[in-house]
Amino acid sequence: MKKIGVLTSGGDSPGMNACLRAVVRTAVHHNIEVLGFLRGYEGVIDNKYNILTTTSVSGIIQRGGTILKTARSERFRTDEGVKTAAKNLKELKLDGLVIIGGDGSFRGAIELSKHYNIPIVGCAGTIDNDLVGTDFTIGYDTAINTVVEALDKIRDTAESHDRVFVIEVMGRDAGLIALRSAIASGAEGLLVPELKRDVNSLLDKIKNWRTSKSSKIVVVAEGDESGGAYKVADLIKANCPEFDIRVTVLGHIQRGGNPTCMERVNASLLGYNAVTALLGGHKNEMIGIIDKKIIYTPFEKAVKHIEELNPDLVKMMEVLSS
Ligand code: ATP
Numbered sequence: 001m002k003k004i005g006v007l008t009s010g011g012d013s014p015g016m017n018a019c020l021r022a023v024v025r026t027a028v029h030h031n032i033e034v035l036g037f038l039r040g041y042e043g044v045i046d047n048k049y050n051i052l053t054t055t056s057v058s059g060i061i062q063r064g065g066t067i068l069k070t071a072r073s074e075r076f077r078t079d080e081g082v083k084t085a086a087k088n089l090k091e092l093k094l095d096g097l098v099i100i101g102g103d104g105s106f107r108g109a110i111e112l113s114k115h116y117n118i119p120i121v122g123c124a125g126t127i128d129n130d131l132v133g134t135d136f137t138i139g140y141d142t143a144i145n146t147v148v149e150a151l152d153k154i155r156d157t158a159e160s161h162d163r164v165f166v167i168e169v170m171g172r173d174a175g176l177i178a179l180r181s182a183i184a185s186g187a188e189g190l191l192v193p194e195l196k197r198d199v200n201s202l203l204d205k206i207k208n209w210r211t212s213k214s215s216k217i218v219v220v221a222e223g224d225e226s227g228g229a230y231k232v233a234d235l236i237k238a239n240c241p242e243f244d245i246r247v248t249v250l251g252h253i254q255r256g257g258n259p260t261c262m263e264r265v266n267a268s269l270l271g272y273n274a275v276t277a278l279l280g281g282h283k284n285e286m287i288g289i290i291d292k293k294i295i296y297t298p299f300e301k302a303v304k305h306i307e308e309l310n311p312d313l314v315k316m317m318e319v320l321s322s
Contacts, residue, residue, distance in 0.1 A: 001095045001279055003033040005049070007068060009040030009101035009108065013127045013139025014064035014259040015267035016100055021057040022271025023098050023123075028054050030279060035092065039069045040101070041076035041108055044085040047092075061264055064142070064256045070101075076108055086115035094118060096278040098271075100138070102126030103303040106286060110299050119283035122299060123270040127255060130174040132304050133297025134288025138267045142259045143170070144180045150250055151185035151217060158215030161244060164206075164236060168229035168249040171221035177254070178221040179309055179317065188321050189218030191226050194309045199226045203239055205322075269294070 006023050008016045020036070027034045036052040037043035050056065060067055075081035089097065089112075096119045099109050109120045124131045127143035147169050158165045167187075171177050175192020182190040188209075189202045202218065209216055218236075220229045229247045237245055259267065266289060273287050273294050286302040288295045 001030070001032055003035065003092070003094055004096040004098065004275070004278060005035045005037055005044075005089065005092070005094045006052070006098040007037040007040050007043060007100070008066040008070045008125060009099060009105035010070060010072065010126060011102065012065045012070050012255055013125050013137070014142040014255070014257055015138035015263040016066040016070075016125045017057075017060040017063050018259060018264045018267035019100050019123050019125060019138055019271040020066065020068060021061055022268040023274055024052045024057045025054055026272045026275040030275065032275070035094070036068050039071040039073075040105070041073040041081070041085060042071045044088055045073070045075055045081050047088045061268075062258050064258055072104075082111050082115055086112060089118055090116055096120070098123065098274045098278070100125040102128060102137070103131055106299045106303050109284070113284055119278055119281075121274045121277045121282055122286040122302070123267070123274050124286055124288060124302070127177065128171060128174050129176045130306055131286065131288070131302050132306060133286055133290070133295055133302045135290050136266060138263065138270065139255075139259075140176070141263045141266075142257055143254045144177055144184070145260055146254055146257055147177060147181035147250060148184045150253070151181060151187065151219070154248060155185065155215060155217060158217060162214060164209075164216045164218070164243045164245045166218045166220060166229045166233045166236070166245065166247050168220050168222055168247070170250070170254045172223040173305065175221040175224070175309060178219045179313055182219040183313065183317050183320070185217065185219075186321070187217040187219045189216070190317055190321070191218065191220040191224040191232060192309065193221055193223045193225060194307065195314065196225070198224075199232070199235065203235065206236060206240055209240070209243075
């Protein structure tokens with residue numbers, strides 16, 4: 001193996017740089033040249049890349065975002081875009097490709113491999129933690145810690161004014177950020193796409209809140225069927241007009257920031273193992289960590305939507321928030 005490519009794709013997530021650094025330094029250790037494509041699949045289509053060395057990835061382990069930049073490439077969703085990318089990779093004579101991204105990025109990898117049989121391995125880089133085959137994805141730990149920090153601050157105001165706060169967190173399809181951060185911040189309510197009829201349960205529950213005049217926090221995943229924090233706030237107001245309700249949409253602060261220690265170590269492990277996986281003949285698989293062991297999951301399986309949240313955590317949340 002002489003030359004590999006690497007790219008970051010989809011939404012940026014803290015820890016992508018730590019993963020990239022590990023990919024580059026492991027490859028260099030094995031005398032493999034590394035081409036870093038810029039702006040995800042856009043860079044592959046446009047043949048825009050930098051040759052990455054040990055020094056190119058100096059001083060980035062602690063930085064959020066991605067020095068390679070990333071993109072949601074509409075062109076790569078077209079047949080023409082994938083064919084151009086495949087042609088470029090063939091001409092560059094790459095022996096392998098490491099993709100750091102989320103489920104969409106791995107769907108893209110599946111399409112790419114239909115046109116060019118280059119060994120591809122993936123490192124799950126998304127704050128959503130919504131991939132099958134790994135206990136965590138790069139960015140998730142930092143994101144939930146960012147959310148919890150914000151919720152703690154909001155709690156101070158909620159308590160001081162006896163207010164109800166409805167907080168919207170990221171998660172278009174998955175409620176994992178919402179669930180963990182709700183538990184960790186002692187939230188009183190949780191609305192996530194995986195749990196149906198949770199709005200009805202919340203409305204039942206808030207009737208009891210009338211008797212206790214104190215702060216309440218409801219965490220809503222953006223993809224919940226209730227339609228988001230503003231709609232939930234309207235619903236609560238309609239049922240309990242006496243409540244002083246405020247809404248906060250946390251938005252993009254959830255993506256950035258310095259990765260946590262756990263994030264940096266796990267992202268490094270994934271990047272390191274991505275290169276050793278390519279050297280070991282793996283292809284079209286995502287590298288994950290389950291119970292502290294490195295696990296290889298075919299892309300087709302990794303991108304399957306996780307329909308269910310951990311029932312033990314959901315039950316515990318119900319009990320502890322009652
Ligand atoms: P995040 O979890 O942060 O959203 P992601 O990798 O899921 O990350 P997407 O925008 O869904 O982010 O996907 C990244 C890119 O992968 C897309 O912009 C597109 O270029 C490519 N992609 C996604 N789905 C497909 C597909 N079905 N076919 C080809 N390319 C795809």
